[in-house]
Amino acid sequence: MITDAGTFNFAQASDPQRISLYLTSRGWDAHEQGGGTLWTAHDESYEVFVPRHRRMRGYASHIRTLLSTLAAAEGRSESQISLEISVSDADVQYVRTDPAGDPGTTPIDEGVKAFESLRQWVLSGAVAASTDGIRLVQPARKPAAALDFMRSVRLGPTLEGSYILTVYIPVPPRIGQTEIEVDHPQVRLLSQPFQRRVSLKLREATSAAVSAADDVIQRRVDISAFTERAEKGVNANLCEALAGFTSPDSGDVRIDFSWALSRPVEPTGPIGLNRDQVTVLREAAQELRAAAPEEDVTVVGSVVRLHREGALGAGEISIAGIVEGGTNDRLRRIWLDLTESDYSLATRAHDSYSTVSVTGSLVRRGNRYVLQHPVGFRVRPEAT
Template sequence: MLETLAAVEERNLNQIVVEIARSDADVQYVRTRPSGDSGTTPIEDGVKAFESLHQWVLVNAVSASSDRHRLVQPSRKPAQALDFMRSVRLGPTLEGSYILTVYIPIPPLIGQMTLETAGFPEIEQPFERRVSLSLRESTAQAVAAADEVIRLGRGMESFTERVGNGVNANLCEALSGLSAGSSEPVDIEFSWALSRPMEPTRPIVVTSNHTAVLREAAQELRAQTPAEDVRVVGAVVRLHREGSMGPGEVSIAGIVEGDLNDKLRRVWFDLPEDSYGIATQAHERGTTVSVTGTLVRRGNRYVLQHPSDFYVIPD
């Protein structure tokens, strides 16, 4: 019976089994196409894909938990989004190249809801379903923006115009990382919990051309947009001030917390006299420090404005 259903719907048999077994969850399938045997992937590519998958879900949980949309999300995430992430489950990987699955548990529906009423905005959806809807909407909008750049030659306005639809640098980074360097397209399919019915939706295809544009868009959005409430962790590599007293300029070589690429950056900022003294000791001892502020790019230099919470991280 299941084989007949899979043939009629032209779908993976294992996907149908998963959906029947988990009728209380929205399931997202991310089909990657790495080289090699079906159902396997190179370990480095797999790690990158799973990190991007986590970021993809987290970005949309943050969007669903706030009415304010930004081109770069803050590194400090809302408590509601973090609590939600603890409930999300990874499902088994499936063959068909290499398919990653995500389960988002959906609270049971009290009363009856039909397909005709399920999509109406006046019907309050639980937070978990709102995240699922955001995943599909933001992904479709980001791919549409990349399409406009490719086909119409538009610029970054294709992305900035869609900030209200959940498009931001963090989302572009996550989507561009799902392919893990493969030149093959990535298919993203959405299956809705049977306990809260939704109209079926078509898969979204992210091609290698989309991936290249999304990666560049993420870099441009970060370069042009101040990132608020950013935490930088690293080593003090340069100190400068006029005279032996007063405030001074500090440079850290470190990692920006929440940056999916874990890229080492050199960040400059000013500190008052007491904190400058702490930075001097950290430089002499080679200890790691942490600082929070608004990260902006000026030419080739990253500057942290309004630095605060500067301290040495214990060994």
């Protein structure tokens, strides 16, 4: 069923646990009452009733009265409060794009690219949070923790504005939490649940990448501006994702982070991306990939070229294929050297138009992709 943002927000905001979390974070006092809980503002000027469960008769009416009372108490709109309640148990990232054309719409090709980039962006944070090593290019085979995490991430509805993409990352509350404590994003990072560590890493890495782009623009420094920030999570995958949020014909991008009330942090400001920064990020991604290989990748495709000196011995081939399990399924032409026995196998695969696979370290040299240290070359059985 397709719903608009208002319907979505109200459905989420009518959850008793989310409402209780929101009221607790704003200092309201709870008192048990038949069928639910009576909440009183700290100055006792307002009170609201929260039913214990959705099945209670008149539940929707109670929630609408609650939202109306909160709007009067806080001097804000019901829609604003409803949105904050709906995401009170999740970290939410809002990516505000500015495509050309009518507000609230985006060209279909740009929209598809933006959503693909959104997934790659979140995945880059999950991989960085689940590994200790510093990599300029993340591995094609993602850690199990990162893949498990991605299954819990949700896309929210696009919101009012130019074209806003939303990502919901559910964050578990502290067990036994009796009061709201404010943590700085960098304090006690390892004690945080993995979901929160991903959100923190996303913000840290994104901010660092934008700062590196500024250094290139303002100080005319080289790729070292990015490699020096690799320990903060800056890598080719992140830079590609950020650059994919917009197109040359579009405006600036703004990324906002909203933190789950279940584990609050100090408020953080938005991160902006302009066209000049996007251009630098796109170039930086290419240079980072050229500077460091993607290790332990499996290439799957067809042999399209064979070359060796003489009738026997080792030789060079090229495969038109993709990286299996990678985030980018774009067809690439990949070159590699094979032993005599594997070259003979590649020749038969070429003649029979068979699919082959091989594992190694993928590196970019100029405009050419090269697979170094290839192992496990084989012809894949045809699907039936």
